[in-house]
Amino acid sequence: MTQPAQGTSPSQQTVPLRRRGPSGPAAPAPAALTAAKTPAPTPPAPAPTPSAQPPNRPNPIRFGLCGATGGGKTTFLASLKIAVGEANQRPGERWAITSTDQASLNFIIDREQELIVGRKFPVATTTDTRLHWAIDGTLPPPPGRPGFLRRNRPPEQVSFTLDVEDRPGGTFLLNANDPNNPFTLSDAALDQLAHADALVFLFDPMREIGRSDTENSNWLYFNKLIQTLKMRLWNTGGLVNGRLPHHVAVCVTKFDNPAVFLPAFHARLIDIDEDGTPRVPADRAEEYFSWICEQIDRQAVDSSTEQFRNLLASELLKEHVYYFGTSSVGFWTQPGGRFNINDFQNFERVNNEWQLRGKIRPVNVLEPLVAIERTIRLGHR
Ligand SMILES: Nc1nc2c(ncn2[C@@H]2O[C@H](COP(=O)(O)OP(=O)(O)OP(=O)(O)O)[C@@H](O)[C@H]2O)c(=O)[nH]1
Numbered sequence: 001m002t003q004p005a006q007g008t009s010p011s012q013q014t015v016p017l018r019r020r021g022p023s024g025p026a027a028p029a030p031a032a033l034t035a036a037k038t039p040a041p042t043p044p045a046p047a048p049t050p051s052a053q054p055p056n057r058p059n060p061i062r063f064g065l066c067g068a069t070g071g072g073k074t075t076f077l078a079s080l081k082i083a084v085g086e087a088n089q090r091p092g093e094r095w096a097i098t099s100t101d102q103a104s105l106n107f108i109i110d111r112e113q114e115l116i117v118g119r120k121f122p123v124a125t126t127t128d129t130r131l132h133w134a135i136d137g138t139l140p141p142p143p144g145r146p147g148f149l150r151r152n153r154p155p156e157q158v159s160f161t162l163d164v165e166d167r168p169g170g171t172f173l174l175n176a177n178d179p180n181n182p183f184t185l186s187d188a189a190l191d192q193l194a195h196a197d198a199l200v201f202l203f204d205p206m207r208e209i210g211r212s213d214t215e216n217s218n219w220l221y222f223n224k225l226i227q228t229l230k231m232r233l234w235n236t237g238g239l240v241n242g243r244l245p246h247h248v249a250v251c252v253t254k255f256d257n258p259a260v261f262l263p264a265f266h267a268r269l270i271d272i273d274e275d276g277t278p279r280v281p282a283d284r285a286e287e288y289f290s291w292i293c294e295q296i297d298r299q300a301v302d303s304s305t306e307q308f309r310n311l312l313a314s315e316l317l318k319e320h321v322y323y324f325g326t327s328s329v330g331f332w333t334q335p336g337g338r339f340n341i342n343d344f345q346n347f348e349r350v351n352n353e354w355q356l357r358g359k360i361r362p363v364n365v366l367e368p369l370v371a372i373e374r375t376i377r378l379g380h381r
């Protein structure tokens with residue numbers, strides 16, 4: 001059960017700036033080869049291929065993660081293991097995440113440590129990394145027919161492997177000839193997205209607030225991409241009624257940012273969960289998305305956001321689209337304390353740099369993935 005949120009006055013309304021920099025220290029140069037006689041090294045055991053699934057495990061669900069530069073893609077993936085840990089605190093839920101190859105293990109460990117110990121957001125992505133994580137969990141039994149006790153029904157078991165790629169946002173613009181954008185999507189990457197089971201679209205509202213007409217809107221990162229995926233699938237008969245067949249989670253990111261959160265809170269679109277976490281209730285998430293688009297439209301330099309909504313409506317199957325208000329870093333609270341509308345921003349300016357402030361408590365990071373898995377496996381929402 002959730003309680004409607006009560007608003008008071010805004011606190012800090014600053015917005016974190018993008019921390020851009022090199023993607024890390026250069027790797028040490030390899031030690032010079034010596035002529036000393038050393039026994040021939042044993043060849044390393046072949047690394048398990050990502051597609052090697054243990055018997056009894058369903059095939060991985062191929063997710064395509066798409067969104068603008070700086071839209072929150074890497075932070076979303078970086079917070080997934082923390083989200084799994086947080087979900088374990090909820091009554092009736094048990095979750096585990098396992099990296100199934102070395103690249104995925106390195107990514108989740110390094111990025112998670114960067115968030116928790118370094119208190120930093122990830123740097124901008126410059127290369128593609130393919131990631132595979134197995135997620136296993138238990139959900140409380142769904143509410144059933146009146147008169148049947150919920151406790152008599154077995155909990156739902158959820159097991160899936162996530163196959164997803166972290167890419168630079170610039171790739172999704174598909175403008176190979178732009179000298180200001182060094183990134184593009186390869187043919188193989190486009191095929192991978194066209195044949196993915198599900199797409200996760202991160203819509204970054206902060207990109208739209210105060211955007212000038214020379215800056216790319218969210219819509220530009222999706223429009224050519226969606227049309228290109230459609231063209232490819234049309235050629236192989238893969239469209240359904242002229243639309244993409246994918247399940248799509250539209251995640252409106254940075255939900256915790258006061259510039260987004262406070263107006264939504266005052267518009268009474270947000271509830272506070274029993275555990276004290278602010279959330280857009282699942283049955284109001286589409287309304288939240290429409291509301292945020294209208295807020296943006298009121299002060300926008302062009303009609304990009306309206307075009308983005310039209311794009312979703314015309315190119316996707318309505319029954320395959322889910323909406324979420326997502327925050328990868330969550331809300332700050334006093335240790336052991338509860339959410340406080342006057343002090344909830346989980347990042348702060350320290351020595352002229354944005355730093356994460358407290359515990360990371362992702363909101364709607366694991367949930368979109370599980371919602372899609374449930375629909376694919378059970379054939380309904
Ligand atoms: N308030 C808030 N800001 C966030 C959140 N996630 C990301 N950000 C901000 O958005 C910036 C970009 O996040 P990234 O995860 O690197 O974005 P990206 O989509 O991977 O960007 P590229 O790699 O450049 O494509 C961060 O440096 C933060 O300033 C969030 O959950 N809340």
Ligand SMILES: [Mg+2]
Pocket residue numbers: 073074075122123124125166167168169
């Ligand atoms: Mg990134």
